[in-house]
Amino acid sequence: MIGAASVVLQSGLLPEGLNVSFKIAPAILVLGMLLLFLAIGFVFRVADTEDMWVAGRSIGNVENGMAIGANWMSAASYLGMAALIALSGFYGLAFVVGWTTGYFILLIFMAAQLRRFGKYTAPDFVGDRFNSDAARAIAAITTFLIGFVYSIGQARGMGLVGLYIFGDIGLPGLTGYQSMVVFMMAITVGYLTISGMLGATKNMAVQYVILISAFILGLYVVGFTQGYSTLLPQLEYGTLISQLGAEFSEPFTSGSYYLWIATCFSLIVGTCGLPHVLVRFYTVESERTARWSTVWGLFFICLLYWSAPAFAAFGTDLFSENIGAVYGDPGMSSAAGDVIVVLAAQLAELPQWFVGLVAAGGIAAAIATVAGLFIAGSSAISHDIYTNIVNPDATQRQQVLVGRLSIVLLGLLTTLAALNPAAPIAALVSYAFSLAGSVLFPMFFLGMWWENTNREGALAGMLTGLTIWTIPMINEVLPTYVGAEGPFVPVLAQWVPAIGSALIAVPIVFAVTIVVSMMTDEPDLETKQIVRQCHSPEPMTRQQTAEDVVTDGGQTPSDD
């Protein structure tokens, strides 16, 4: 077995070296932060669907940029990326590149067009663009699945970091790690069911500030006190690299060139297909805001992504000095890797409250992302499946209720799966990226840029994408749950790795969608016109969607 999965073997879920005990100052910090989130969620609580899903389309440039950043920077960025860089060296950088540069593709090909399309959710786009409830349902199920898979990584992150702060709270029948997962997920779900998207968007700006300052402050203080760096740790760690062992920087030792490209590609197309990322463009006031908030968002994201490799380098050095060899056997476990950011602060012998601050940032990151994912997942259920397919006459009250129930359901499923996770945080998250890239990205891209893409093409394409994603998941990820050794078919795992299956899937899905679309009837004129309206440079009003413009022939929207 090759690649990340082999580098970061699962060896228990108690990170070695981490000081697991209840600590009062960090606990107050985290609980205070959670209370703040709940309070913000409460102040901005919502009762109607427009607010719940797209925050009344009221969000501006910088605020949306921060929300993009917070929504985006999950435990996988805050914790998982430094872990992969520390453990898998150069291969880990595929994540840095994939998770930042993808935003440019999103910006040039999709952000403004999506804003002009102007619906509520990602499945909405698929359903309305291809005039098909079946397509809508597949997209909604995919969205739900993405939220689920993605959140497992977040729950793992919260569980591990929570251990530092709260120690082993020992729920009956569960290990310390598992108890913490249950505890943290309960809090997340609680706040989400109360607040919905408006609260979540307001929260995300706050969460962004908390997580970025905790991360960067942590990096500076660790670098400064340990004598690694002064003003620009993001560049100064370069001189440290040669001391960290060949595994840290040597290319292709822990992942082949092919795996690197496959992973990076999957993360890029995944970025452009993730429903909770796409929905951020529905919440802004205009298409120009959609564009500039993407630039802002990428800047906010880069702040962390420039810093993560530096944190990994410091953490790796501190680990090898204080605990033991990072590489080789036994080496650093994946659990320790996943908390390397917190470990670095702890090993630098910084005050407890400060380490707690760094840990709290990780929790903020995880909660912000779970919030976005659960909103996307639950609106897929309540808006796309329940309201559009099952019960078209649903009242707003019923819709919001179904939305909340599906958040609870997602929370339960995620908690269960996270009790014994199959892989480290970043790997878990990248499975969701492969899925989004294989199934949703081609639909958005072709649907937006080739008006002749039709219903049959979309259905065939999405089913192909789902199939290609599922095969390596069964091949590689299932074995870890049923206790088998390695993947069922090693050759398949080499060429279609679960972590980067979109490299194979995307071209095939494109081809299938195009060929099937060409063999069947063209979409009707109205659908084509909606697509054209998405590309027209003519400004639209805040509440308008492309469909409104086409159907009412451009009459004033004042009738609503």
Add this chain to the structure above:
Amino acid sequence: MPDNNNHNSTEKRTATDGGVAGQPGQAHRDTDYLNAEVNLLKPSTLFMRDHLRVVWTGFAIWFVIVFGPVTLTRFAPGLMTSQVPGIGFPLHYFLVAFAAPTGALILSFWYARKRDALDRKYGIEHTTAEETGRGGETAVTDGGERTEGGDDE
């Protein structure tokens, strides 16, 4: 000139750009976007041709930034892993970990600027975005008034 097309919207449009738009602005006013095919490979309007030129230029640079360094590292490992004087990084590490994200950020900024410039060139104003900051002209902006080709027939 305006009177040769059958939209009823020309008067309103001339008002919004104050006549500074010139040729592209005129082309924009004469274009019926709802009847112009959308195809990534075959741009059908002047605006989209201009826009796609920016998009493809950016995409080409992006592609090199993202996949260039790692591919070079694969084929010329000796050269790429040599240390960069001064900052101590191995070259491949620096290009991937720092230059690629930074490059994407700069490109994004460049694209957003270019796209704003295109709007100016075509005399398009996004008044909804900054309603309060502008002068009184914004009162008439509501895009819904603009008749799109729906009433041509």
